Amino acid sequence: MLDKLKKVKEALQNEIESATTLKDAERLKIKYLGRKGIINDLMKLIPTFPAEQRATFGQQINSHKIDITDIINDAFKKLSSESIPKIKKEIFDVTLPGKRPFIGKLHPVTRTIEDIKEVFARLGFDVAYGPEVELEYYNFEALNIPPDHPSRTDFDTFYIKNDILLRSQTSTVQIRIMENQKPPIRIIAPGRVYRPDTVDARHSFMFHQVEGLLVDEGVSFSDLKGVLNQFIKTYFGKDVQMRFRPSFFPFTEPSAEVDISCSICRGKGCSVCSCSGWVEILGAGMVNPNVFKFVHYDPEKYTGFAFGMGVERIAMLKHGIDDIRLFYENNIHFLSQF
């Protein structure tokens, strides 16, 4: 009987060799292990054996059945791993989107301030801050803007009460710094400022400015031009041109407004630059000797320059944003673009 089982096993091994497809393996499985297969046929013989041999025979069949099952399963494994590429053709699509982690964004105003800070930090400017609720003295008097002076027309201001107001410019920080430090001074002061302007696409009652101040011995208008040129070329690009125009600010003399060549039309004229080819980006000038008197600096010994720029305006120019209100609506579809 054992011989017979061995022969069955050998026969299977031979047949398995020649099996090339899963169908062949399936056929062999039915032939050997199926309900009417060879093994089951042998099982049916068990009752025909003498009682004392039945157990031995049963065990022999079982152990061969296990071997045969293994052989067939191995064949299945082998054939299926070979045959999958042939049967199902899947292509790994590298163009499907990756699983991106969800990352937020800095507000464009913060980003712009950071970029401005970065440029000036390389030129040795520290960052300084001052209060937003200010005394009239710092917002006006010490900046050479006396009461009832027509230049106050340019600085409509929110008042809290009496001589306390919401600063309408970051130039206040100039005075606070100079009051507490001796030259040399090299600071920029970013922050919120407030003006009671009716809100529209160009005006907001709250916006951000960055103020700059450099005071030392031997500082000239030529240095001012150098520093601002460095800022403009770094921030807006090497091919952007700079233009200085005479202007008036009570706290600087000489005063200038600074334009850059319009990046939208490249100087040809468009709606952003009102067809002039230039857009104004900041105000600047040499610190007025009257301002030095307020902080007890000797104007004969020290000279300096100051500049101030509107952060939203710069961000609007850089990114082509046409409405200042977008900065404060905080629509995610807006914020996610920067």
Added chain:
Amino acid sequence: MKISYNWLKEYVYFYLSPQELADKLTNVGLVVADIKTVEDDFCLDVEVTSNRPDCLGIIGIAREVAAAVGGSLHFPEKDFVSSNTEITKYINITVEEPVLCPHYTARVVRHITVEPSPEWIQKRLRCVGIRPVNNIVDITNYVMMETGQPLHTFDLDKLPDQKIIVRRARSGEEIVTINGARRVLFHDMLVIADGKRPVAIAGIMGGKETEISESTRNVLLECAQFEPRQVRRTSKAVGIASDSSYRFERGTDPEGVDYASQRVVRLVKDCTGGEIANGVIDIQSHKHEREKVTLRMERVHKILGLEIKRDVVSDILKKLQFNVINEVDNYIDVEIPSFRGDVYREIDLIEEVARMYGYNNIPVKTSISVRGSTKSKEEIVEGSIRQFLIGLGFYEVKTFSIVDTSSLQCVNLWSDKEGIDIANPLRQDESRLRTCLLPSLINTKRYNINHGTEQLKIFEIAKVYLAGDKMPQEKTCLSLIADTDFYTVKGIVESLLLNLGILSKCEWTIFNESRLFSNEKATKIQMDRVTLGCLGEASKELGFKTSTSLSELDMDFLVEKSCFTKKYQTLSLYPSVLRDLAIIVDEEVTWADIEKCIASVNISFLKEINFFDIYRGKQIPAEKKSMAFNLCFQAQDRTLKNEEVDIAQQTILDNLCKILGAELRK
């Protein structure tokens, strides 16, 4: 100020197209905002800065053009023939306030006919945006546009007693101005009065009763100088801003009064005939003295960083009509013309030199002295928090510091005092400085939900304004909202505090003092007994459909306490042993109690205690809970033996049992 291209050409020779002229003017500081074709002329809209009232007349602009392009100036005729009758026969003038009115002049023209002015005058006025009225009014406007000196004419026959008194208003006096408005006057205002009542608010606007009408036959021409600040104050107080007040408050040419007066009379005579009374009434408290300023060449170099020769400088000043009295060595002595009240110091002359030399011709210096800049702790902490939060998917927002007074905004986390109000808000309902950032963030979240973005994590770093003694306290806060549950937002804040090196010092207590937060799922964070902030799930009342959590922290305190120094801990060479435990405790026992209790056992090789699960349910008795955690044991100097870990674990369990009544869950 709007100017006419053709008009300007009458006073200065130049060969420039309107656009070229605009570019020249812009380069010397008179920005031309717009050029329009008007009939056969061009109107240039010139932005005149408040320090240059001399350019509020076309002659002033002509001077600038002459200085910039070198063309010669031609001023219009002022001479006329008068009658033999002396002016004093018609009018008597008294100036009671010489400080407020340093110079007052009057002329009289009789037997005139009021009719439309000649077309050439009307055309020019239309070009510069002034509506023609009648010949007398038009001529005064014309001369004002020409010279920058405001003028006023009265109907002489409507001045009873033939008297003009320049005096302060009597409080309560009234006047109806020519624009038809009735104004009540106060004692600090200056008026022009006849024998009885005010007939004009000095320098601002004339009265209706004495204005020129078709029946006017005889006119009194006022040409004066008024103290600028007085005019500005009164103009603001009565709410009238006129072309006249605009010029007076900026300052008129103290030597230009008589010229303008003569120009008007001359034009009236030319246009309407009439008879000019002989002489002028001229009351001047003191004669204007021209400023003399010395310019040092070394100072020019120092301020501008420009090497420029003395003769170039003096040439520029002469072209600008400055009188160069003397120039020797490195000095130029200059007498300032009366129309340039903005120039009275050396620095002002230097600006003039720079302006005419051309700002764009001043060299750009490309080197700067060395100075190291340092980042403040504030910047470092803010920067690291921003980067941390955006890395976790938060968007940074910026919201207004001025908020409405709705109940949402009146939530106060940081102070018991009311918010600070603005005295002159743009809108009555947006009038308060915020005392807390969260309401603005809640509104921002709502705005985005309404615009289709349901899921959102946002934060803001900004100031809140807390009422103080005189000046308010400005506290910088960090506020955030995320669509997560309590423990997720707590985890975010914990990680943030861990980054700043202060997590271990924080204490967390139940917070139920704010209606923004859920009553039970909110906590106050304290450090050294000072409140660092709070966090928790949003109150149901806020109406968010998904689980939303909020937090607001005191940035100033975070900056102060944060610590970036990290001390290296030697890594142990020996393996660690982990033991998972679950204990059953009363509902009231908190994790903090358990942690404290374990720590108090003081086992030197206990490295970490990590919570991992809480369970209440069938296998646990009512009002009890199972807390599961693992203990990590590791020694620096040896491999721990199982037995010593067993002993340590048992000691811990005994202590938990003794102090918290805990029992090991089997």
